[in-house]
Amino acid sequence: MSTRLSGRAAAPGAAIGPAFVLAPPLVLTGLPEMASGSRKEEQARLLGALGRAETELRELAQTVTASAGEEEGEIFEAHAEFAADPELIRLAEQAVAGGASAERAVVDAFETFRELLVASASEYLAARAADLDDVRDRVVKILIGLSTSGDKPDRRSVIVAHELTPSQTASIPVDLIAGIATETGSPTSHAAILARALGVPAVVACAGLLSAIHVGVDVAIDGRAGQAIVDPDPSEREAIARRHEKEERRRDALGALRDEPGRTADGHRVELAANIGSIDHIPAAIEAGGEGSGLVRTEFLFLGRADAPTVEEQTKVYAEILRGFPDHRVVFRTLDAGADKPLPFVEREPEENPALGLRGIRLSLRRPDLFRDQLRALVRARVEVADEDAGRLAIMFPLVATAAELEAARDTLRFVAAEEGIDPGEIEVGVMIEVPSGALGAARLAHSADFFSIGTNDLIQYLFAVDRLNGAVADIGDVLEPDVLALIGRVVEAGHANDAWVGVCGEAAGDPTVAGALVGLGVDELSMTKVAIPEVKDALRRLTRQACREAVEEAIAKAEDAAESRRILEGRLGTSLASQSP
Amino acid sequence: MPEARVTLRNATGLHARPAKIFSRAAAEFAADVSVEKDGRRVNAKSVLSLLTLDCHQGDEILISVEGDDAASTLAELVALVEAGLGESEGKEREEPA
Numbered sequence: 001m002s003t004r005l006s007g008r009a010a011a012p013g014a015a016i017g018p019a020f021v022l023a024p025p026l027v028l029t030g031l032p033e034m035a036s037g038s039r040k041e042e043q044a045r046l047l048g049a050l051g052r053a054e055t056e057l058r059e060l061a062q063t064v065t066a067s068a069g070e071e072e073g074e075i076f077e078a079h080a081e082f083a084a085d086p087e088l089i090r091l092a093e094q095a096v097a098g099g100a101s102a103e104r105a106v107v108d109a110f111e112t113f114r115e116l117l118v119a120s121a122s123e124y125l126a127a128r129a130a131d132l133d134d135v136r137d138r139v140v141k142i143l144i145g146l147s148t149s150g151d152k153p154d155r156r157s158v159i160v161a162h163e164l165t166p167s168q169t170a171s172i173p174v175d176l177i178a179g180i181a182t183e184t185g186s187p188t189s190h191a192a193i194l195a196r197a198l199g200v201p202a203v204v205a206c207a208g209l210l211s212a213i214h215v216g217v218d219v220a221i222d223g224r225a226g227q228a229i230v231d232p233d234p235s236e237r238e239a240i241a242r243r244h245e246k247e248e249r250r251r252d253a254l255g256a257l258r259d260e261p262g263r264t265a266d267g268h269r270v271e272l273a274a275n276i277g278s279i280d281h282i283p284a285a286i287e288a289g290g291e292g293s294g295l296v297r298t299e300f301l302f303l304g305r306a307d308a309p310t311v312e313e314q315t316k317v318y319a320e321i322l323r324g325f326p327d328h329r330v331v332f333r334t335l336d337a338g339a340d341k342p343l344p345f346v347e348r349e350p351e352e353n354p355a356l357g358l359r360g361i362r363l364s365l366r367r368p369d370l371f372r373d374q375l376r377a378l379v380r381a382r383v384e385v386a387d388e389d390a391g392r393l394a395i396m397f398p399l400v401a402t403a404a405e406l407e408a409a410r411d412t413l414r415f416v417a418a419e420e421g422i423d424p425g426e427i428e429v430g431v432m433i434e435v436p437s438g439a440l441g442a443a444r445l446a447h448s449a450d451f452f453s454i455g456t457n458d459l460i461q462y463l464f465a466v467d468r469l470n471g472a473v474a475d476i477g478d479v480l481e482p483d484v485l486a487l488i489g490r491v492v493e494a495g496h497a498n499d500a501w502v503g504v505c506g507e508a509a510g511d512p513t514v515a516g517a518l519v520g521l522g523v524d525e526l527s528m529t530k531v532a533i534p535e536v537k538d539a540l541r542r543l544t545r546q547a548c549r550e551a552v553e554e555a556i557a558k559a560e561d562a563a564e565s566r567r568i569l570e571g572r573l574g575t576s577l578a579s580q581s582p
Numbered sequence: 583m584p585e586a587r588v589t590l591r592n593a594t595g596l597h598a599r600p601a602k603i604f605s606r607a608a609a610e611f612a613a614d615v616s617v618e619k620d621g622r623r624v625n626a627k628s629v630l631s632l633l634t635l636d637c638h639q640g641d642e643i644l645i646s647v648e649g650d651d652a653a654s655t656l657a658e659l660v661a662l663v664e665a666g667l668g669e670s671e672g673k674e675r676e677e678p679a
Contacts, residue, residue: 074599078629081602086609087628116634124597125636132630303591306664344591344664 002233003212007181009226010192013201014243015179016220016232019213020157022168026137031103031144039097046092046102049142053135054083056148057167064170068198075131075166075194082135088113103143110136134165152176158219162210164191174198179221181228183209201247203228254534258289262526262537264519268545271525272537273328275505279317282324285530289537292328292391294453294527295505296321298335298374308345308370314377318393319384325391331453331505331527333432334374334409336360336398346370355467360399365408375416383422394428396453401435403444410448430500433491434458442491446498453527454488456506463487478562479508485517485565486556492522503527512539513566513575517555520548539575547573584656585646592666596637600667605629607662613649615659626659 035042057080065073082088088109095105114132117125141148152172153159159177161168163185177200185191185204195202201223212230213219220232220240224247229236262272274290276282277297285293301309301317309317322330337343338359346367351357364371375395382393397409410429417424429448433439434455442452456479461467463484464477478484488504495502503525508514510532518526519540526536551572559565569575592600596617608615608626615626619641624631626645637643645663647656 078598078602081605081629085628085630087625087631113630113634120634120636122597122636125633128633303593303666305591305666 001231002236003208003230004236005206005209005212005228005230007203007206007209007226007228008187009224010185010187010204011180011195011200011202012224013179013199013247014220014222014224014240015158015201016218016237016240016244017156017158017178018153019160019217019219019230020153021210021213022159022161022164023151024162026140026146028107028140031107031140032101033104034099035096035101039099042096042102043093045143046096046105047089049102049106049139050083050089050092052142053139053148054080056138057083057135060167060170064194067174068170068194072170072194076170079131079135079167082132083139103140106136106139106143130165134167137165138167158221160209160213160219163204166191166194169194174200179203179219179223181206181209181219181221183207199251254538257534257537257541258287260289260537260541262291262540264540264543264545264548266544266546268519270519270523270540271329271503272533272540273331273503273525273527274530274533275527276321276530279320279324281530282321285533286324288530288533290325290530290533292325293321293330294503294525295396296330296332298332299337302335302337302343306344308343308373311373311377311380314374315380315384318378318381319390322381322385322390322393323388326389328391329394329428330391331394331396331430331451331503332378333396333398334361334364335370337363355461361397361405361409362399364397365405365412368412371409371412372416375413376420379417379420379422379427382427383420392428394430394451396430396432396451398432398455399435399458400431400433400445401437403441403448406431406445406448432505434462436463439463439487439491442494443497446494446500449495449498449500451501451503452491452495453503453505453525454491454523456504456508459506460484479506479514480517480555480559480562480565480569482556482559482561482565485521485552488518488523489521489552489556496522501525510536512536513569513573515540516543516548516573516575517552517565517569519543519545520550520552539573543573583646583648584652585644586656586660587642587644588660588663589642590637590639590663590667592669593639594669595639595641596632596635596643596667600669601629601632603668604659604662605632607659611647611651611655611658613647613652613655615655616646618644618646 057076061073061076064076091109091112092105095108096102110132114129118129138148149171153176156176156178158179158181160181162183164182169191180195180200180202182204183206192202192204201221203221203223203226206228217231220229222243262270271291273292273294274285275295276285276293278300301314338354378395400406414424428450430451430453431445431449432455433452460477466473466476492502501524504518504523505527509526510528512535515526515536551569555565555568559568594600605627616623617626619635619637645659
């Protein structure tokens, strides 16, 4: 009889195959405590095992870089560094010099660092403990003569485990993995990230999975619904097989949309652009089907250096970015630095409330030398690519709170354009709407703006008085709060009444449900993290503008909070992850 | 013993790749290199030890060098930190707008 188990979706896709249960994690009890041979021999064993672990991990890094990508490969480069760490080796050598076995020395040395990492307040460091354990187990296996290549199935299987380590995931050839199901684990673990990069469906945190498995049984998984079925019956098999076909078609369909423009089912145009923070992000943004960039964060040119970048240097980079997006609009946000991102070449007083301090356009207006250099570089970049098949320059000012700030910023641009012999009227100039006064005063700002781009993250931070980096309050405030949606609707109206287009460049734009609501409110452009573009493009092409409008109007009228608003929108738009049928 | 205080400017501080870059650079030199934060001093050639300091953007660290070519080693390592340790804005996840 089949057993259905609910877990958490970790990587989309559906698969069915024989269960291959990975051996449980290494048990560290019963290891020899004292060296059996001489201390010198024991030290040679120790260094030999650490050295072999490092070599294996560097090889694994290369394999993974080739199969999954550079970022995934770096996980194992970091593991190799751990195995070669001089302080770790020193600690272990000391223990061996005192008579301990190499096994005991390795386990204790890793434990010393593990405790220090787990003790820190940083979630990032605490999460590295799992990486340390992975390396430790490899070294211990080498010492006690166990295989480190990991056991692997002899045919394509669903890999079942208590929890997968990154090296287990990577050591099984990808063509032998039909899918992955684990008893514990989280969708943000390195193993889940690897599964997504490899395109392997995965379900994690399936309580009861291991006890339901027996030898020779088949397992079916649905990585989008987060479900595993042990010993599926014929109708369940058929359902998963259909699901798999649909997923394959969906993958192909999303890929096929790459060069298609963003639009609704009834042909209403919605530009879908990518947020970028470096030239390096451009190829992936294009690959994802990004139509230009609705937010180029220019800070990357300024941070981490002793002197401000020169006009020439900036011009070169801006021109390169324009060339990266032929025929599309590229919105450059001028320097958005504050006291929380200090720049050595900007002297400033310490601020008690950097989020409310001298930042964004306020800083630019206070430092006209820096501001003029940046605007000059943007104008020159436009001139430089004028005869090429390049993107169109648009300039956006961040953190505008008053119409006077916008006027002052435009004056500076007019001044610079005149010096460069350019008609400033040829350049699109916009305002980032991220301060409540800017949202409330949108009608006033619209007189002097060619466009608005709503920065939902900061707007919510300022509307709800919530520090978005403070986990204790981070769940307060959401773009789908009915009053936030209504406010966005008013910003759109104010923009359109003055012939300004309106975009949204916050994280929220990459959520298909939110995207549908924003289109319903009349938003013309959505700029998001590149990975979200294909799903949003696909979702909008299934919805009419009228359906979006009715859904968001109902959410604003009837919902009491963001959760209810999401239920209404997903119910009307069919945009929840589980209901996305290909 | 030459030493210098320097503020971490890059986005992730002495974590992840920047920690690896710094420890590798320190390991290139013959001299002993240590990094101190909040009174804890560790071997800068050990990436694990650097991680345990949990240094973030904006934190000040004290770099000390002892041994051959200490002064020039210190200068190179300080320059590396000031240049952002191979990282500018770049966080792994794209920063929200």
